[in-house]
Amino acid sequence: xxxxxxxxxxxxxxxxxxxxxxxxxxxxxxxxxxxxxxxxxxxxxxxxxxxxxxxxxxxxxxxxxxxxxxxxxxxxxxxxxxxxxxxxxxxxxxxxxxxxxxxxxxxxxxxxxxxxxxxxxxxxxxxxxxxxxxxxxxxxxxxxxxxxxxxxxxxxxxxxxxxxxxxxxxxxxxxxxxxxxxxxxxxxxxxxxxxxxxxxxxxxxxxxxxxxxxxxxxxxxxxxxxxxxxxxxxxxxxxxxxxxxxxxxxxxxxxxxxxxxxxxxxxxxxxxxxxxxxxxxxxxx
Amino acid sequence: xxxxxxxxxxxxxxxxxxxxxxxxxxxxxxxxxxxxxxxxxxxxxxxxxxxxxxxxxxxxxxxxxxxxxxxxxxxxxxxxxxxxxxxxxxxxxxxxxxxxxxxxxxxxxxxxxxxxxxxxxxxxxxxxxxxxxxxxxxxxxxxxxxxxxxxxxxxxxxxxxxxxxxxxxxxxxxxxxxxxxxxxxxxxxxxxxxxxxxxxxxxxxxxxxxxxxxxxxxxxxxxxxxxxxxxxxx
Amino acid sequence: xxxxxxxxxxxxxxxxxxxxxxxxxxxxxxxxxxxxxxxxxxxxxxxxxxxxxxxxxxxxxxxxxxxxxxxxxxxxxxxxxxxxxxxxxxxxxxxxxxxxxxxxxxxxxxxxxxxxxxxxxxxxxxxxxxxxxxxxxxxxxxxxxxxxxxxxxxxxxxxxxxxxxxxxxxxxxxxxxxxxxxxxxxxxxxxxxxxxxxxxxxxxxxxxxxxxxxxxxxxxxxxxxxxxxxxxxxxxxxxxxxxxxxxxxxxxxxxxxxxxxxxxxxxxxxxxxxxxxxxxxxxxxxxxxxxxxxxxxxxxxxxxxxxxxxxxxxxxxxxxxxxxxxxx
Numbered sequence: 001x002x003x004x005x006x007x008x009x010x011x012x013x014x015x016x017x018x019x020x021x022x023x024x025x026x027x028x029x030x031x032x033x034x035x036x037x038x039x040x041x042x043x044x045x046x047x048x049x050x051x052x053x054x055x056x057x058x059x060x061x062x063x064x065x066x067x068x069x070x071x072x073x074x075x076x077x078x079x080x081x082x083x084x085x086x087x088x089x090x091x092x093x094x095x096x097x098x099x100x101x102x103x104x105x106x107x108x109x110x111x112x113x114x115x116x117x118x119x120x121x122x123x124x125x126x127x128x129x130x131x132x133x134x135x136x137x138x139x140x141x142x143x144x145x146x147x148x149x150x151x152x153x154x155x156x157x158x159x160x161x162x163x164x165x166x167x168x169x170x171x172x173x174x175x176x177x178x179x180x181x182x183x184x185x186x187x188x189x190x191x192x193x194x195x196x197x198x199x200x201x202x203x204x205x206x207x208x209x210x211x212x213x214x215x216x217x218x219x220x221x222x223x224x225x226x227x228x229x230x231x232x233x234x235x236x237x238x239x240x241x242x243x244x245x246x247x248x249x250x251x252x253x254x255x256x257x258x259x260x261x262x263x264x265x266x267x268x269x270x271x272x273x274x275x276x277x278x279x280x281x282x283x284x285x
Numbered sequence: 286x287x288x289x290x291x292x293x294x295x296x297x298x299x300x301x302x303x304x305x306x307x308x309x310x311x312x313x314x315x316x317x318x319x320x321x322x323x324x325x326x327x328x329x330x331x332x333x334x335x336x337x338x339x340x341x342x343x344x345x346x347x348x349x350x351x352x353x354x355x356x357x358x359x360x361x362x363x364x365x366x367x368x369x370x371x372x373x374x375x376x377x378x379x380x381x382x383x384x385x386x387x388x389x390x391x392x393x394x395x396x397x398x399x400x401x402x403x404x405x406x407x408x409x410x411x412x413x414x415x416x417x418x419x420x421x422x423x424x425x426x427x428x429x430x431x432x433x434x435x436x437x438x439x440x441x442x443x444x445x446x447x448x449x450x451x452x453x454x455x456x457x458x459x460x461x462x463x464x465x466x467x468x469x470x471x472x473x474x475x476x477x478x479x480x481x482x483x484x485x486x487x488x489x490x491x492x493x494x495x496x497x498x499x500x501x502x503x504x505x506x507x508x509x510x511x512x513x514x515x516x517x518x519x
Numbered sequence: 520x521x522x523x524x525x526x527x528x529x530x531x532x533x534x535x536x537x538x539x540x541x542x543x544x545x546x547x548x549x550x551x552x553x554x555x556x557x558x559x560x561x562x563x564x565x566x567x568x569x570x571x572x573x574x575x576x577x578x579x580x581x582x583x584x585x586x587x588x589x590x591x592x593x594x595x596x597x598x599x600x601x602x603x604x605x606x607x608x609x610x611x612x613x614x615x616x617x618x619x620x621x622x623x624x625x626x627x628x629x630x631x632x633x634x635x636x637x638x639x640x641x642x643x644x645x646x647x648x649x650x651x652x653x654x655x656x657x658x659x660x661x662x663x664x665x666x667x668x669x670x671x672x673x674x675x676x677x678x679x680x681x682x683x684x685x686x687x688x689x690x691x692x693x694x695x696x697x698x699x700x701x702x703x704x705x706x707x708x709x710x711x712x713x714x715x716x717x718x719x720x721x722x723x724x725x726x727x728x729x730x731x732x733x734x735x736x737x738x739x740x741x742x743x744x745x746x747x748x749x750x751x752x753x754x755x756x757x758x759x760x761x762x763x764x765x766x767x768x769x770x771x772x773x774x775x776x777x778x779x780x781x782x783x784x785x786x787x788x789x790x791x792x793x794x795x796x797x798x799x800x801x802x803x804x805x806x807x808x809x810x811x812x813x814x815x816x817x818x819x820x821x822x823x824x825x826x827x828x829x830x831x832x833x834x835x836x837x838x839x840x841x842x843x844x845x846x847x
Contacts, residue, residue, distance in 0.1 A: 032637025101811030180392030
């Protein structure tokens with residue numbers, strides 16, 4: 001059982017990376033990115049494609065894909081998604097849903113339906129001993145990265161001028177503009193950061209397991225469940241939610257492989273019914 | 286008036302299909318404190334929103350320092366020296382008091398107003414600077430809102446209903462700070478429901494009625510009867 | 520004689536007459552038409568009814584759902600279970616499945632309504648996934664690979680096709696008529712008031728929560744009906760086919776292209792979808808990519824959809840649900 005829980009925690013690290021971008025975009029501009037999972041898969045395929053050109057060097061691949069993700073996110077928000085923001089949630093939902101379909105089918109066209117993976121030079125097979133337990137090096141790296149990203153985002157939001165701008169524009173866009181905040185650019189920057197995280201998540205996902213074009217929706221649901229379980233107040237909440245989800249899934253798999261995911265969904269629904277504001281809700285002053 | 290800091294000419298504004306302002310002519314001279322009075326719905330707040338870029342208007346309808354700024358986005362207008370204390374305070378709930386004040390200096394204009402100077406003017410804010418802005422009393426929130434606008438070092442300050450929802454003694458305290466604010470030559474527009482308060486703090490008064498200027502004149506020379514007629518439009 | 524509140528329009532009355540003619544014409548097709556046409560029309564009817572329900576939820580109820588396929592699949596499986604396991608005639612099972620969908624929607628709403636906006640949308644998707652995973656683990660209805668509808672084996676093919684067709688036609692008429700009458704009613708007006716301004720509606724004494732629940736239940740009823748009907752026509756069901764998100768994708772396409780929040784919208788959208796599907800479905804991934812792209816462009820440029828664009832241009836309203844004040 002202890003081993004299952006540890007596996008769950010490590011899995012939760014990856015789910016946290018899936019979820020941070022979703023949480024960020026919703027927090028700053030109330031935009032739900034239905035294509036979140038599909039863009040992660042796109043990043044995974046990008047990593048695989050890049051590997052066929054420069055060889056299997058995950059670090060270099062990440063160094064290329066992260067800024068690329070940043071740029072893609074910035075442009076997407078600035079020139080496409082900014083036009084969908086407003087009181088009505090429908091346009092952003094339909095557009096991101098449309099993007100989800102476009103990305104999935106584009107990947108299918110370019111890469112076919114075969115699952116691919118990114119070689120990590122053996123990183124995904126090596127283990128390290130920590131006390132009485134042995135954990136894989138890759139999952140540990142992912143968890144460490146997730147912790148760093150969560151801490152980084154939290155610090156960005158609470159200690160920097162940019163973070164103040166994010167929070168201000170999320171609270172009251174018009175008054176923020178009155179202070180000189182260029183809302184359009186702030187939104188674009190938020191999405192840019194979210195997409196850099198998506199790129200990172202995609203590279204890790206490809207290293208950890210095989211990816212196929214149709215995987216997107218599943219990753220979106222995991223990201224979403226992590227955000228809701230954790231509560232929409234903080235990034236640490238999202239991390240905790242992701243860990244809870246990872247553990248619940250692993251425990252479920254341990255009981256019966258057919259019911260693993262179902263168990264995770266069930267815990268999500270239970271949290272929603274019993275404590276809808278999540279484990280770490282936002283407290284507004 | 287020559288050298289008017291803010292000038293509007295035949296300013297019109299709409300909310301969707303409804304027209305709110307029907308040709309407002311307005312002037313504010315350097316260092317003046319002008320008051321705008323009028324009943325609810327007369328268009329006072331809309332007028333301030335038109336000046337700050339929150340409501341779209343014709344480019345040439347509003348001039349700031351002889352430059353046409355009508356319809357420019359708010360984030361550009363504040364950089365040119367026009368700041369507003371919005372109606373109802375509208376502080377950022379996710380930010381602390383100090384963070385709210387710091388947001389004011391986002392536009393990074395040079396000038397005498399700094400956090401320290403604000404804390405000197407409103408000492409209670411220094412004590413509460415790490416509190417979430419929502420935890421303060423109405424009067425204290427109003428101080429934060431004024432401070433936030435001052436942090437952008439504006440040349441022109443617009444104040445929308447500072448007294449709204451505040452006890453008279455608190456209102457007095459807030460307005461007592463006005464001279465210090467106006468001391469370096471800042472030009473101020475004050476929108477007020479309280480007519481006698483508006484008259485007492487300003488040198489000139491405009492009265493709005495259903496989107497038009499119904500009266501304009503020196504504060505100390507307008508009579509009760511004149512104002513009443515302009516206010517209610519009888 | 521003062522001002523009067525009017526409902527019908529001249530175009531609307533013409534529509535009623537034209538609609539009656541169309542119904543008579545459509546009902547006669549089995550007598551002289553090919554069976555492939557009827558199968559196509561049954562399939563399109565299902566897409567159309569499902570899209571109308573999505574439109575009711577999103578366009579009128581303000582609840583955008585990406586998981587409405589939960590009830591579509593539920594309807595299909597209930598119909599199948601009643602037919603295969605209990606020997607109930609599948610045609611009779613369709614309304615029962617629809618009622619089951621409505622009944623299940625009530626406890627489901629307790630969970631779903633905890634969320635709003637975009638998170639509500641994804642939440643409904645999670646619920647659909649739970650339905651799919653649950654059903655995929657039930658061996659009695661074929662588990663993960665699905666099963667066939669055996670209950671109609673005794674009927675000859677022609678009769679089965681014709682009956683399915685007429686039932687589909689009845690379902691479409693019931694759906695359109697039902698939605699139209701609902702929206703014209705007091706509840707319907709309450710719904711539109713909520714959609715326009717929830718806070719104002721509440722201050723007028725409208726029980727927002729109850730109205731939203733009513734819409735959710737009605738939409739579940741219709742979706743389940745569409746699902747049951749579809750698999751009566753298809754004869755084979757599987758969890759992926761029944762609970763796939765592509766149902767919602769097609770519904771979104773139909774409604775957004777045609778025009779959301781209007782009754783004519785999904786009709787126009789369904790016709791366009793049928794044409795597009797007929798000529799381009801063979802292109803597989805490019806076809807789906809094109810649908811997605813089309814939906815994105817229409818949302819960004821033609822918020823009111825194609826019918827809405829026409830309606831605004833010509834001032835037409837074929838299914839008037841607004842009450843207009845005619846002044847003396």
